[in-house]
Amino acid sequence: xxxxxxxxxxxxxxxxxxxxxxxxxxxxxxxxxxxxxxxxxxxxxxxxxxxxxxxxxxxxxxxxxxxxxxxxxxxxxxxxxxxxxxxxxxx
Amino acid sequence: xxxxxxxxxxxxxxxxxxxxxxxxxxxxxxxxxxxxxxxxxxxxxxxxxxxxxxxxxxxxxxxxxxxxxxxxxxxxxxxxxxxxxxxxxxxxxxxxxxxxxxxxxxxxxxxxxxxxxxxxxxxxxxxxxxxxxxxxxxxxxxxxxxxxxxxxxxxxxxxxxxxxxxxxxxxxxxxxxxxxxxxxxxxxxxxxxxxxxxxxxxxxxxxxxxxxxxxxxxxxxxxxxxxxxxxxxxxxxxxxxxxxxxxxxxxxxxxxxxxxxxxxxxxxxxxxxxxxxxxxxxxxxxxxxxxxxxxxxxxxxxxxxxxxxxxxxxxxxxxxxxxxxxxxxxxx
Numbered sequence: 001x002x003x004x005x006x007x008x009x010x011x012x013x014x015x016x017x018x019x020x021x022x023x024x025x026x027x028x029x030x031x032x033x034x035x036x037x038x039x040x041x042x043x044x045x046x047x048x049x050x051x052x053x054x055x056x057x058x059x060x061x062x063x064x065x066x067x068x069x070x071x072x073x074x075x076x077x078x079x080x081x082x083x084x085x086x087x088x089x090x091x
Numbered sequence: 092x093x094x095x096x097x098x099x100x101x102x103x104x105x106x107x108x109x110x111x112x113x114x115x116x117x118x119x120x121x122x123x124x125x126x127x128x129x130x131x132x133x134x135x136x137x138x139x140x141x142x143x144x145x146x147x148x149x150x151x152x153x154x155x156x157x158x159x160x161x162x163x164x165x166x167x168x169x170x171x172x173x174x175x176x177x178x179x180x181x182x183x184x185x186x187x188x189x190x191x192x193x194x195x196x197x198x199x200x201x202x203x204x205x206x207x208x209x210x211x212x213x214x215x216x217x218x219x220x221x222x223x224x225x226x227x228x229x230x231x232x233x234x235x236x237x238x239x240x241x242x243x244x245x246x247x248x249x250x251x252x253x254x255x256x257x258x259x260x261x262x263x264x265x266x267x268x269x270x271x272x273x274x275x276x277x278x279x280x281x282x283x284x285x286x287x288x289x290x291x292x293x294x295x296x297x298x299x300x301x302x303x304x305x306x307x308x309x310x311x312x313x314x315x316x317x318x319x320x321x322x323x324x325x326x327x328x329x330x331x332x333x334x335x336x337x338x339x340x341x342x343x344x345x346x347x348x349x350x351x352x353x354x355x356x357x358x359x360x361x362x363x364x365x366x367x368x369x370x371x372x373x374x375x376x377x378x379x380x381x382x383x384x385x386x387x388x389x390x391x392x393x394x395x396x397x398x399x400x401x402x403x404x405x406x407x408x409x410x411x412x413x414x415x416x417x418x419x420x421x422x423x
Contacts, residue, residue, distance in 0.1 A: 010229045010320035043114045045321050054411035056323020056352045085209050085230045088184040
């Protein structure tokens, strides 16, 4: 299962500047594991020590917040788009 | 005149706020916000260290940004850059947008604002209620994306717009040099030893810091900054990974305290229950930094800025997080 992940500016230092990358997995959780394999260090930014998505990180699947779906267990199908959206910085 | 009779330490002792009892324009109610003693929230501080928060949420637009927006618009009119028929255009993460929309409405200038699409629903609706137009930029690009889109729009029709340009306009820090700084100096009878604020544009910390250091060069000016590029402290910038505002001069600061998002959120939750104030996440960040500084002091008067209240974040991560926090606390 391959999905596209849209990477926000603050995380592009992990993806070599790429705005969009692809990763494999049947759920958001497994896609994050695959992202970590490809871009070491990225998972720690997204998840806390207990493996849960950090409170301030927003992950959307096709525009829907996974908080209101099945969180990390939200299932994915080929071609889904996952977006990681940061908080709004200042001003 | 205050008539509070509660027996808390500061209740009813003085009424610092000098807002006029009757105003002819909403703009006359900007500024003169009170300092609130929040020392009680911090454990392990010397009793001779006091923490005061300047409650900027009491401005009519609900945030510290009323000051910068007012100064930029007034000086724009005075200099002839903002004239009848022009539209006020700027990029913002929300609070400046609300302030510009409010002031635009009061002075009868149309306002267009570029906002990242994921800005909180409350902010979008408040801006719309003032009759301003919103142009959305990509949420993935954050406020830097809004800055760049705003520049593009301006380039196409420069004669149509007045761009306050909060990141580069010297009247932004000047607002704080002329209002926030003197208010803090007076409210503390010149006893302030440390000034703490987050950095959004840098206007608050630069202008207030400059004023306080002129009055007393020993005053330490310290910024609260998100500890990482990916953070949840809406309104604050992680400078190393952002477009650095032209008005921000790091060499004028005495230090920066890196703030973890989740600890700042928890301080917001605690303030709700312990102090009776619900504030935004940037206030939690300021308090976190102030407590860190206070722990190293035997004596001091630390003044921090609480940029807004929490009611405009009820649909954001801050309050999603509160639900988790409350659950965890119950299960302890």
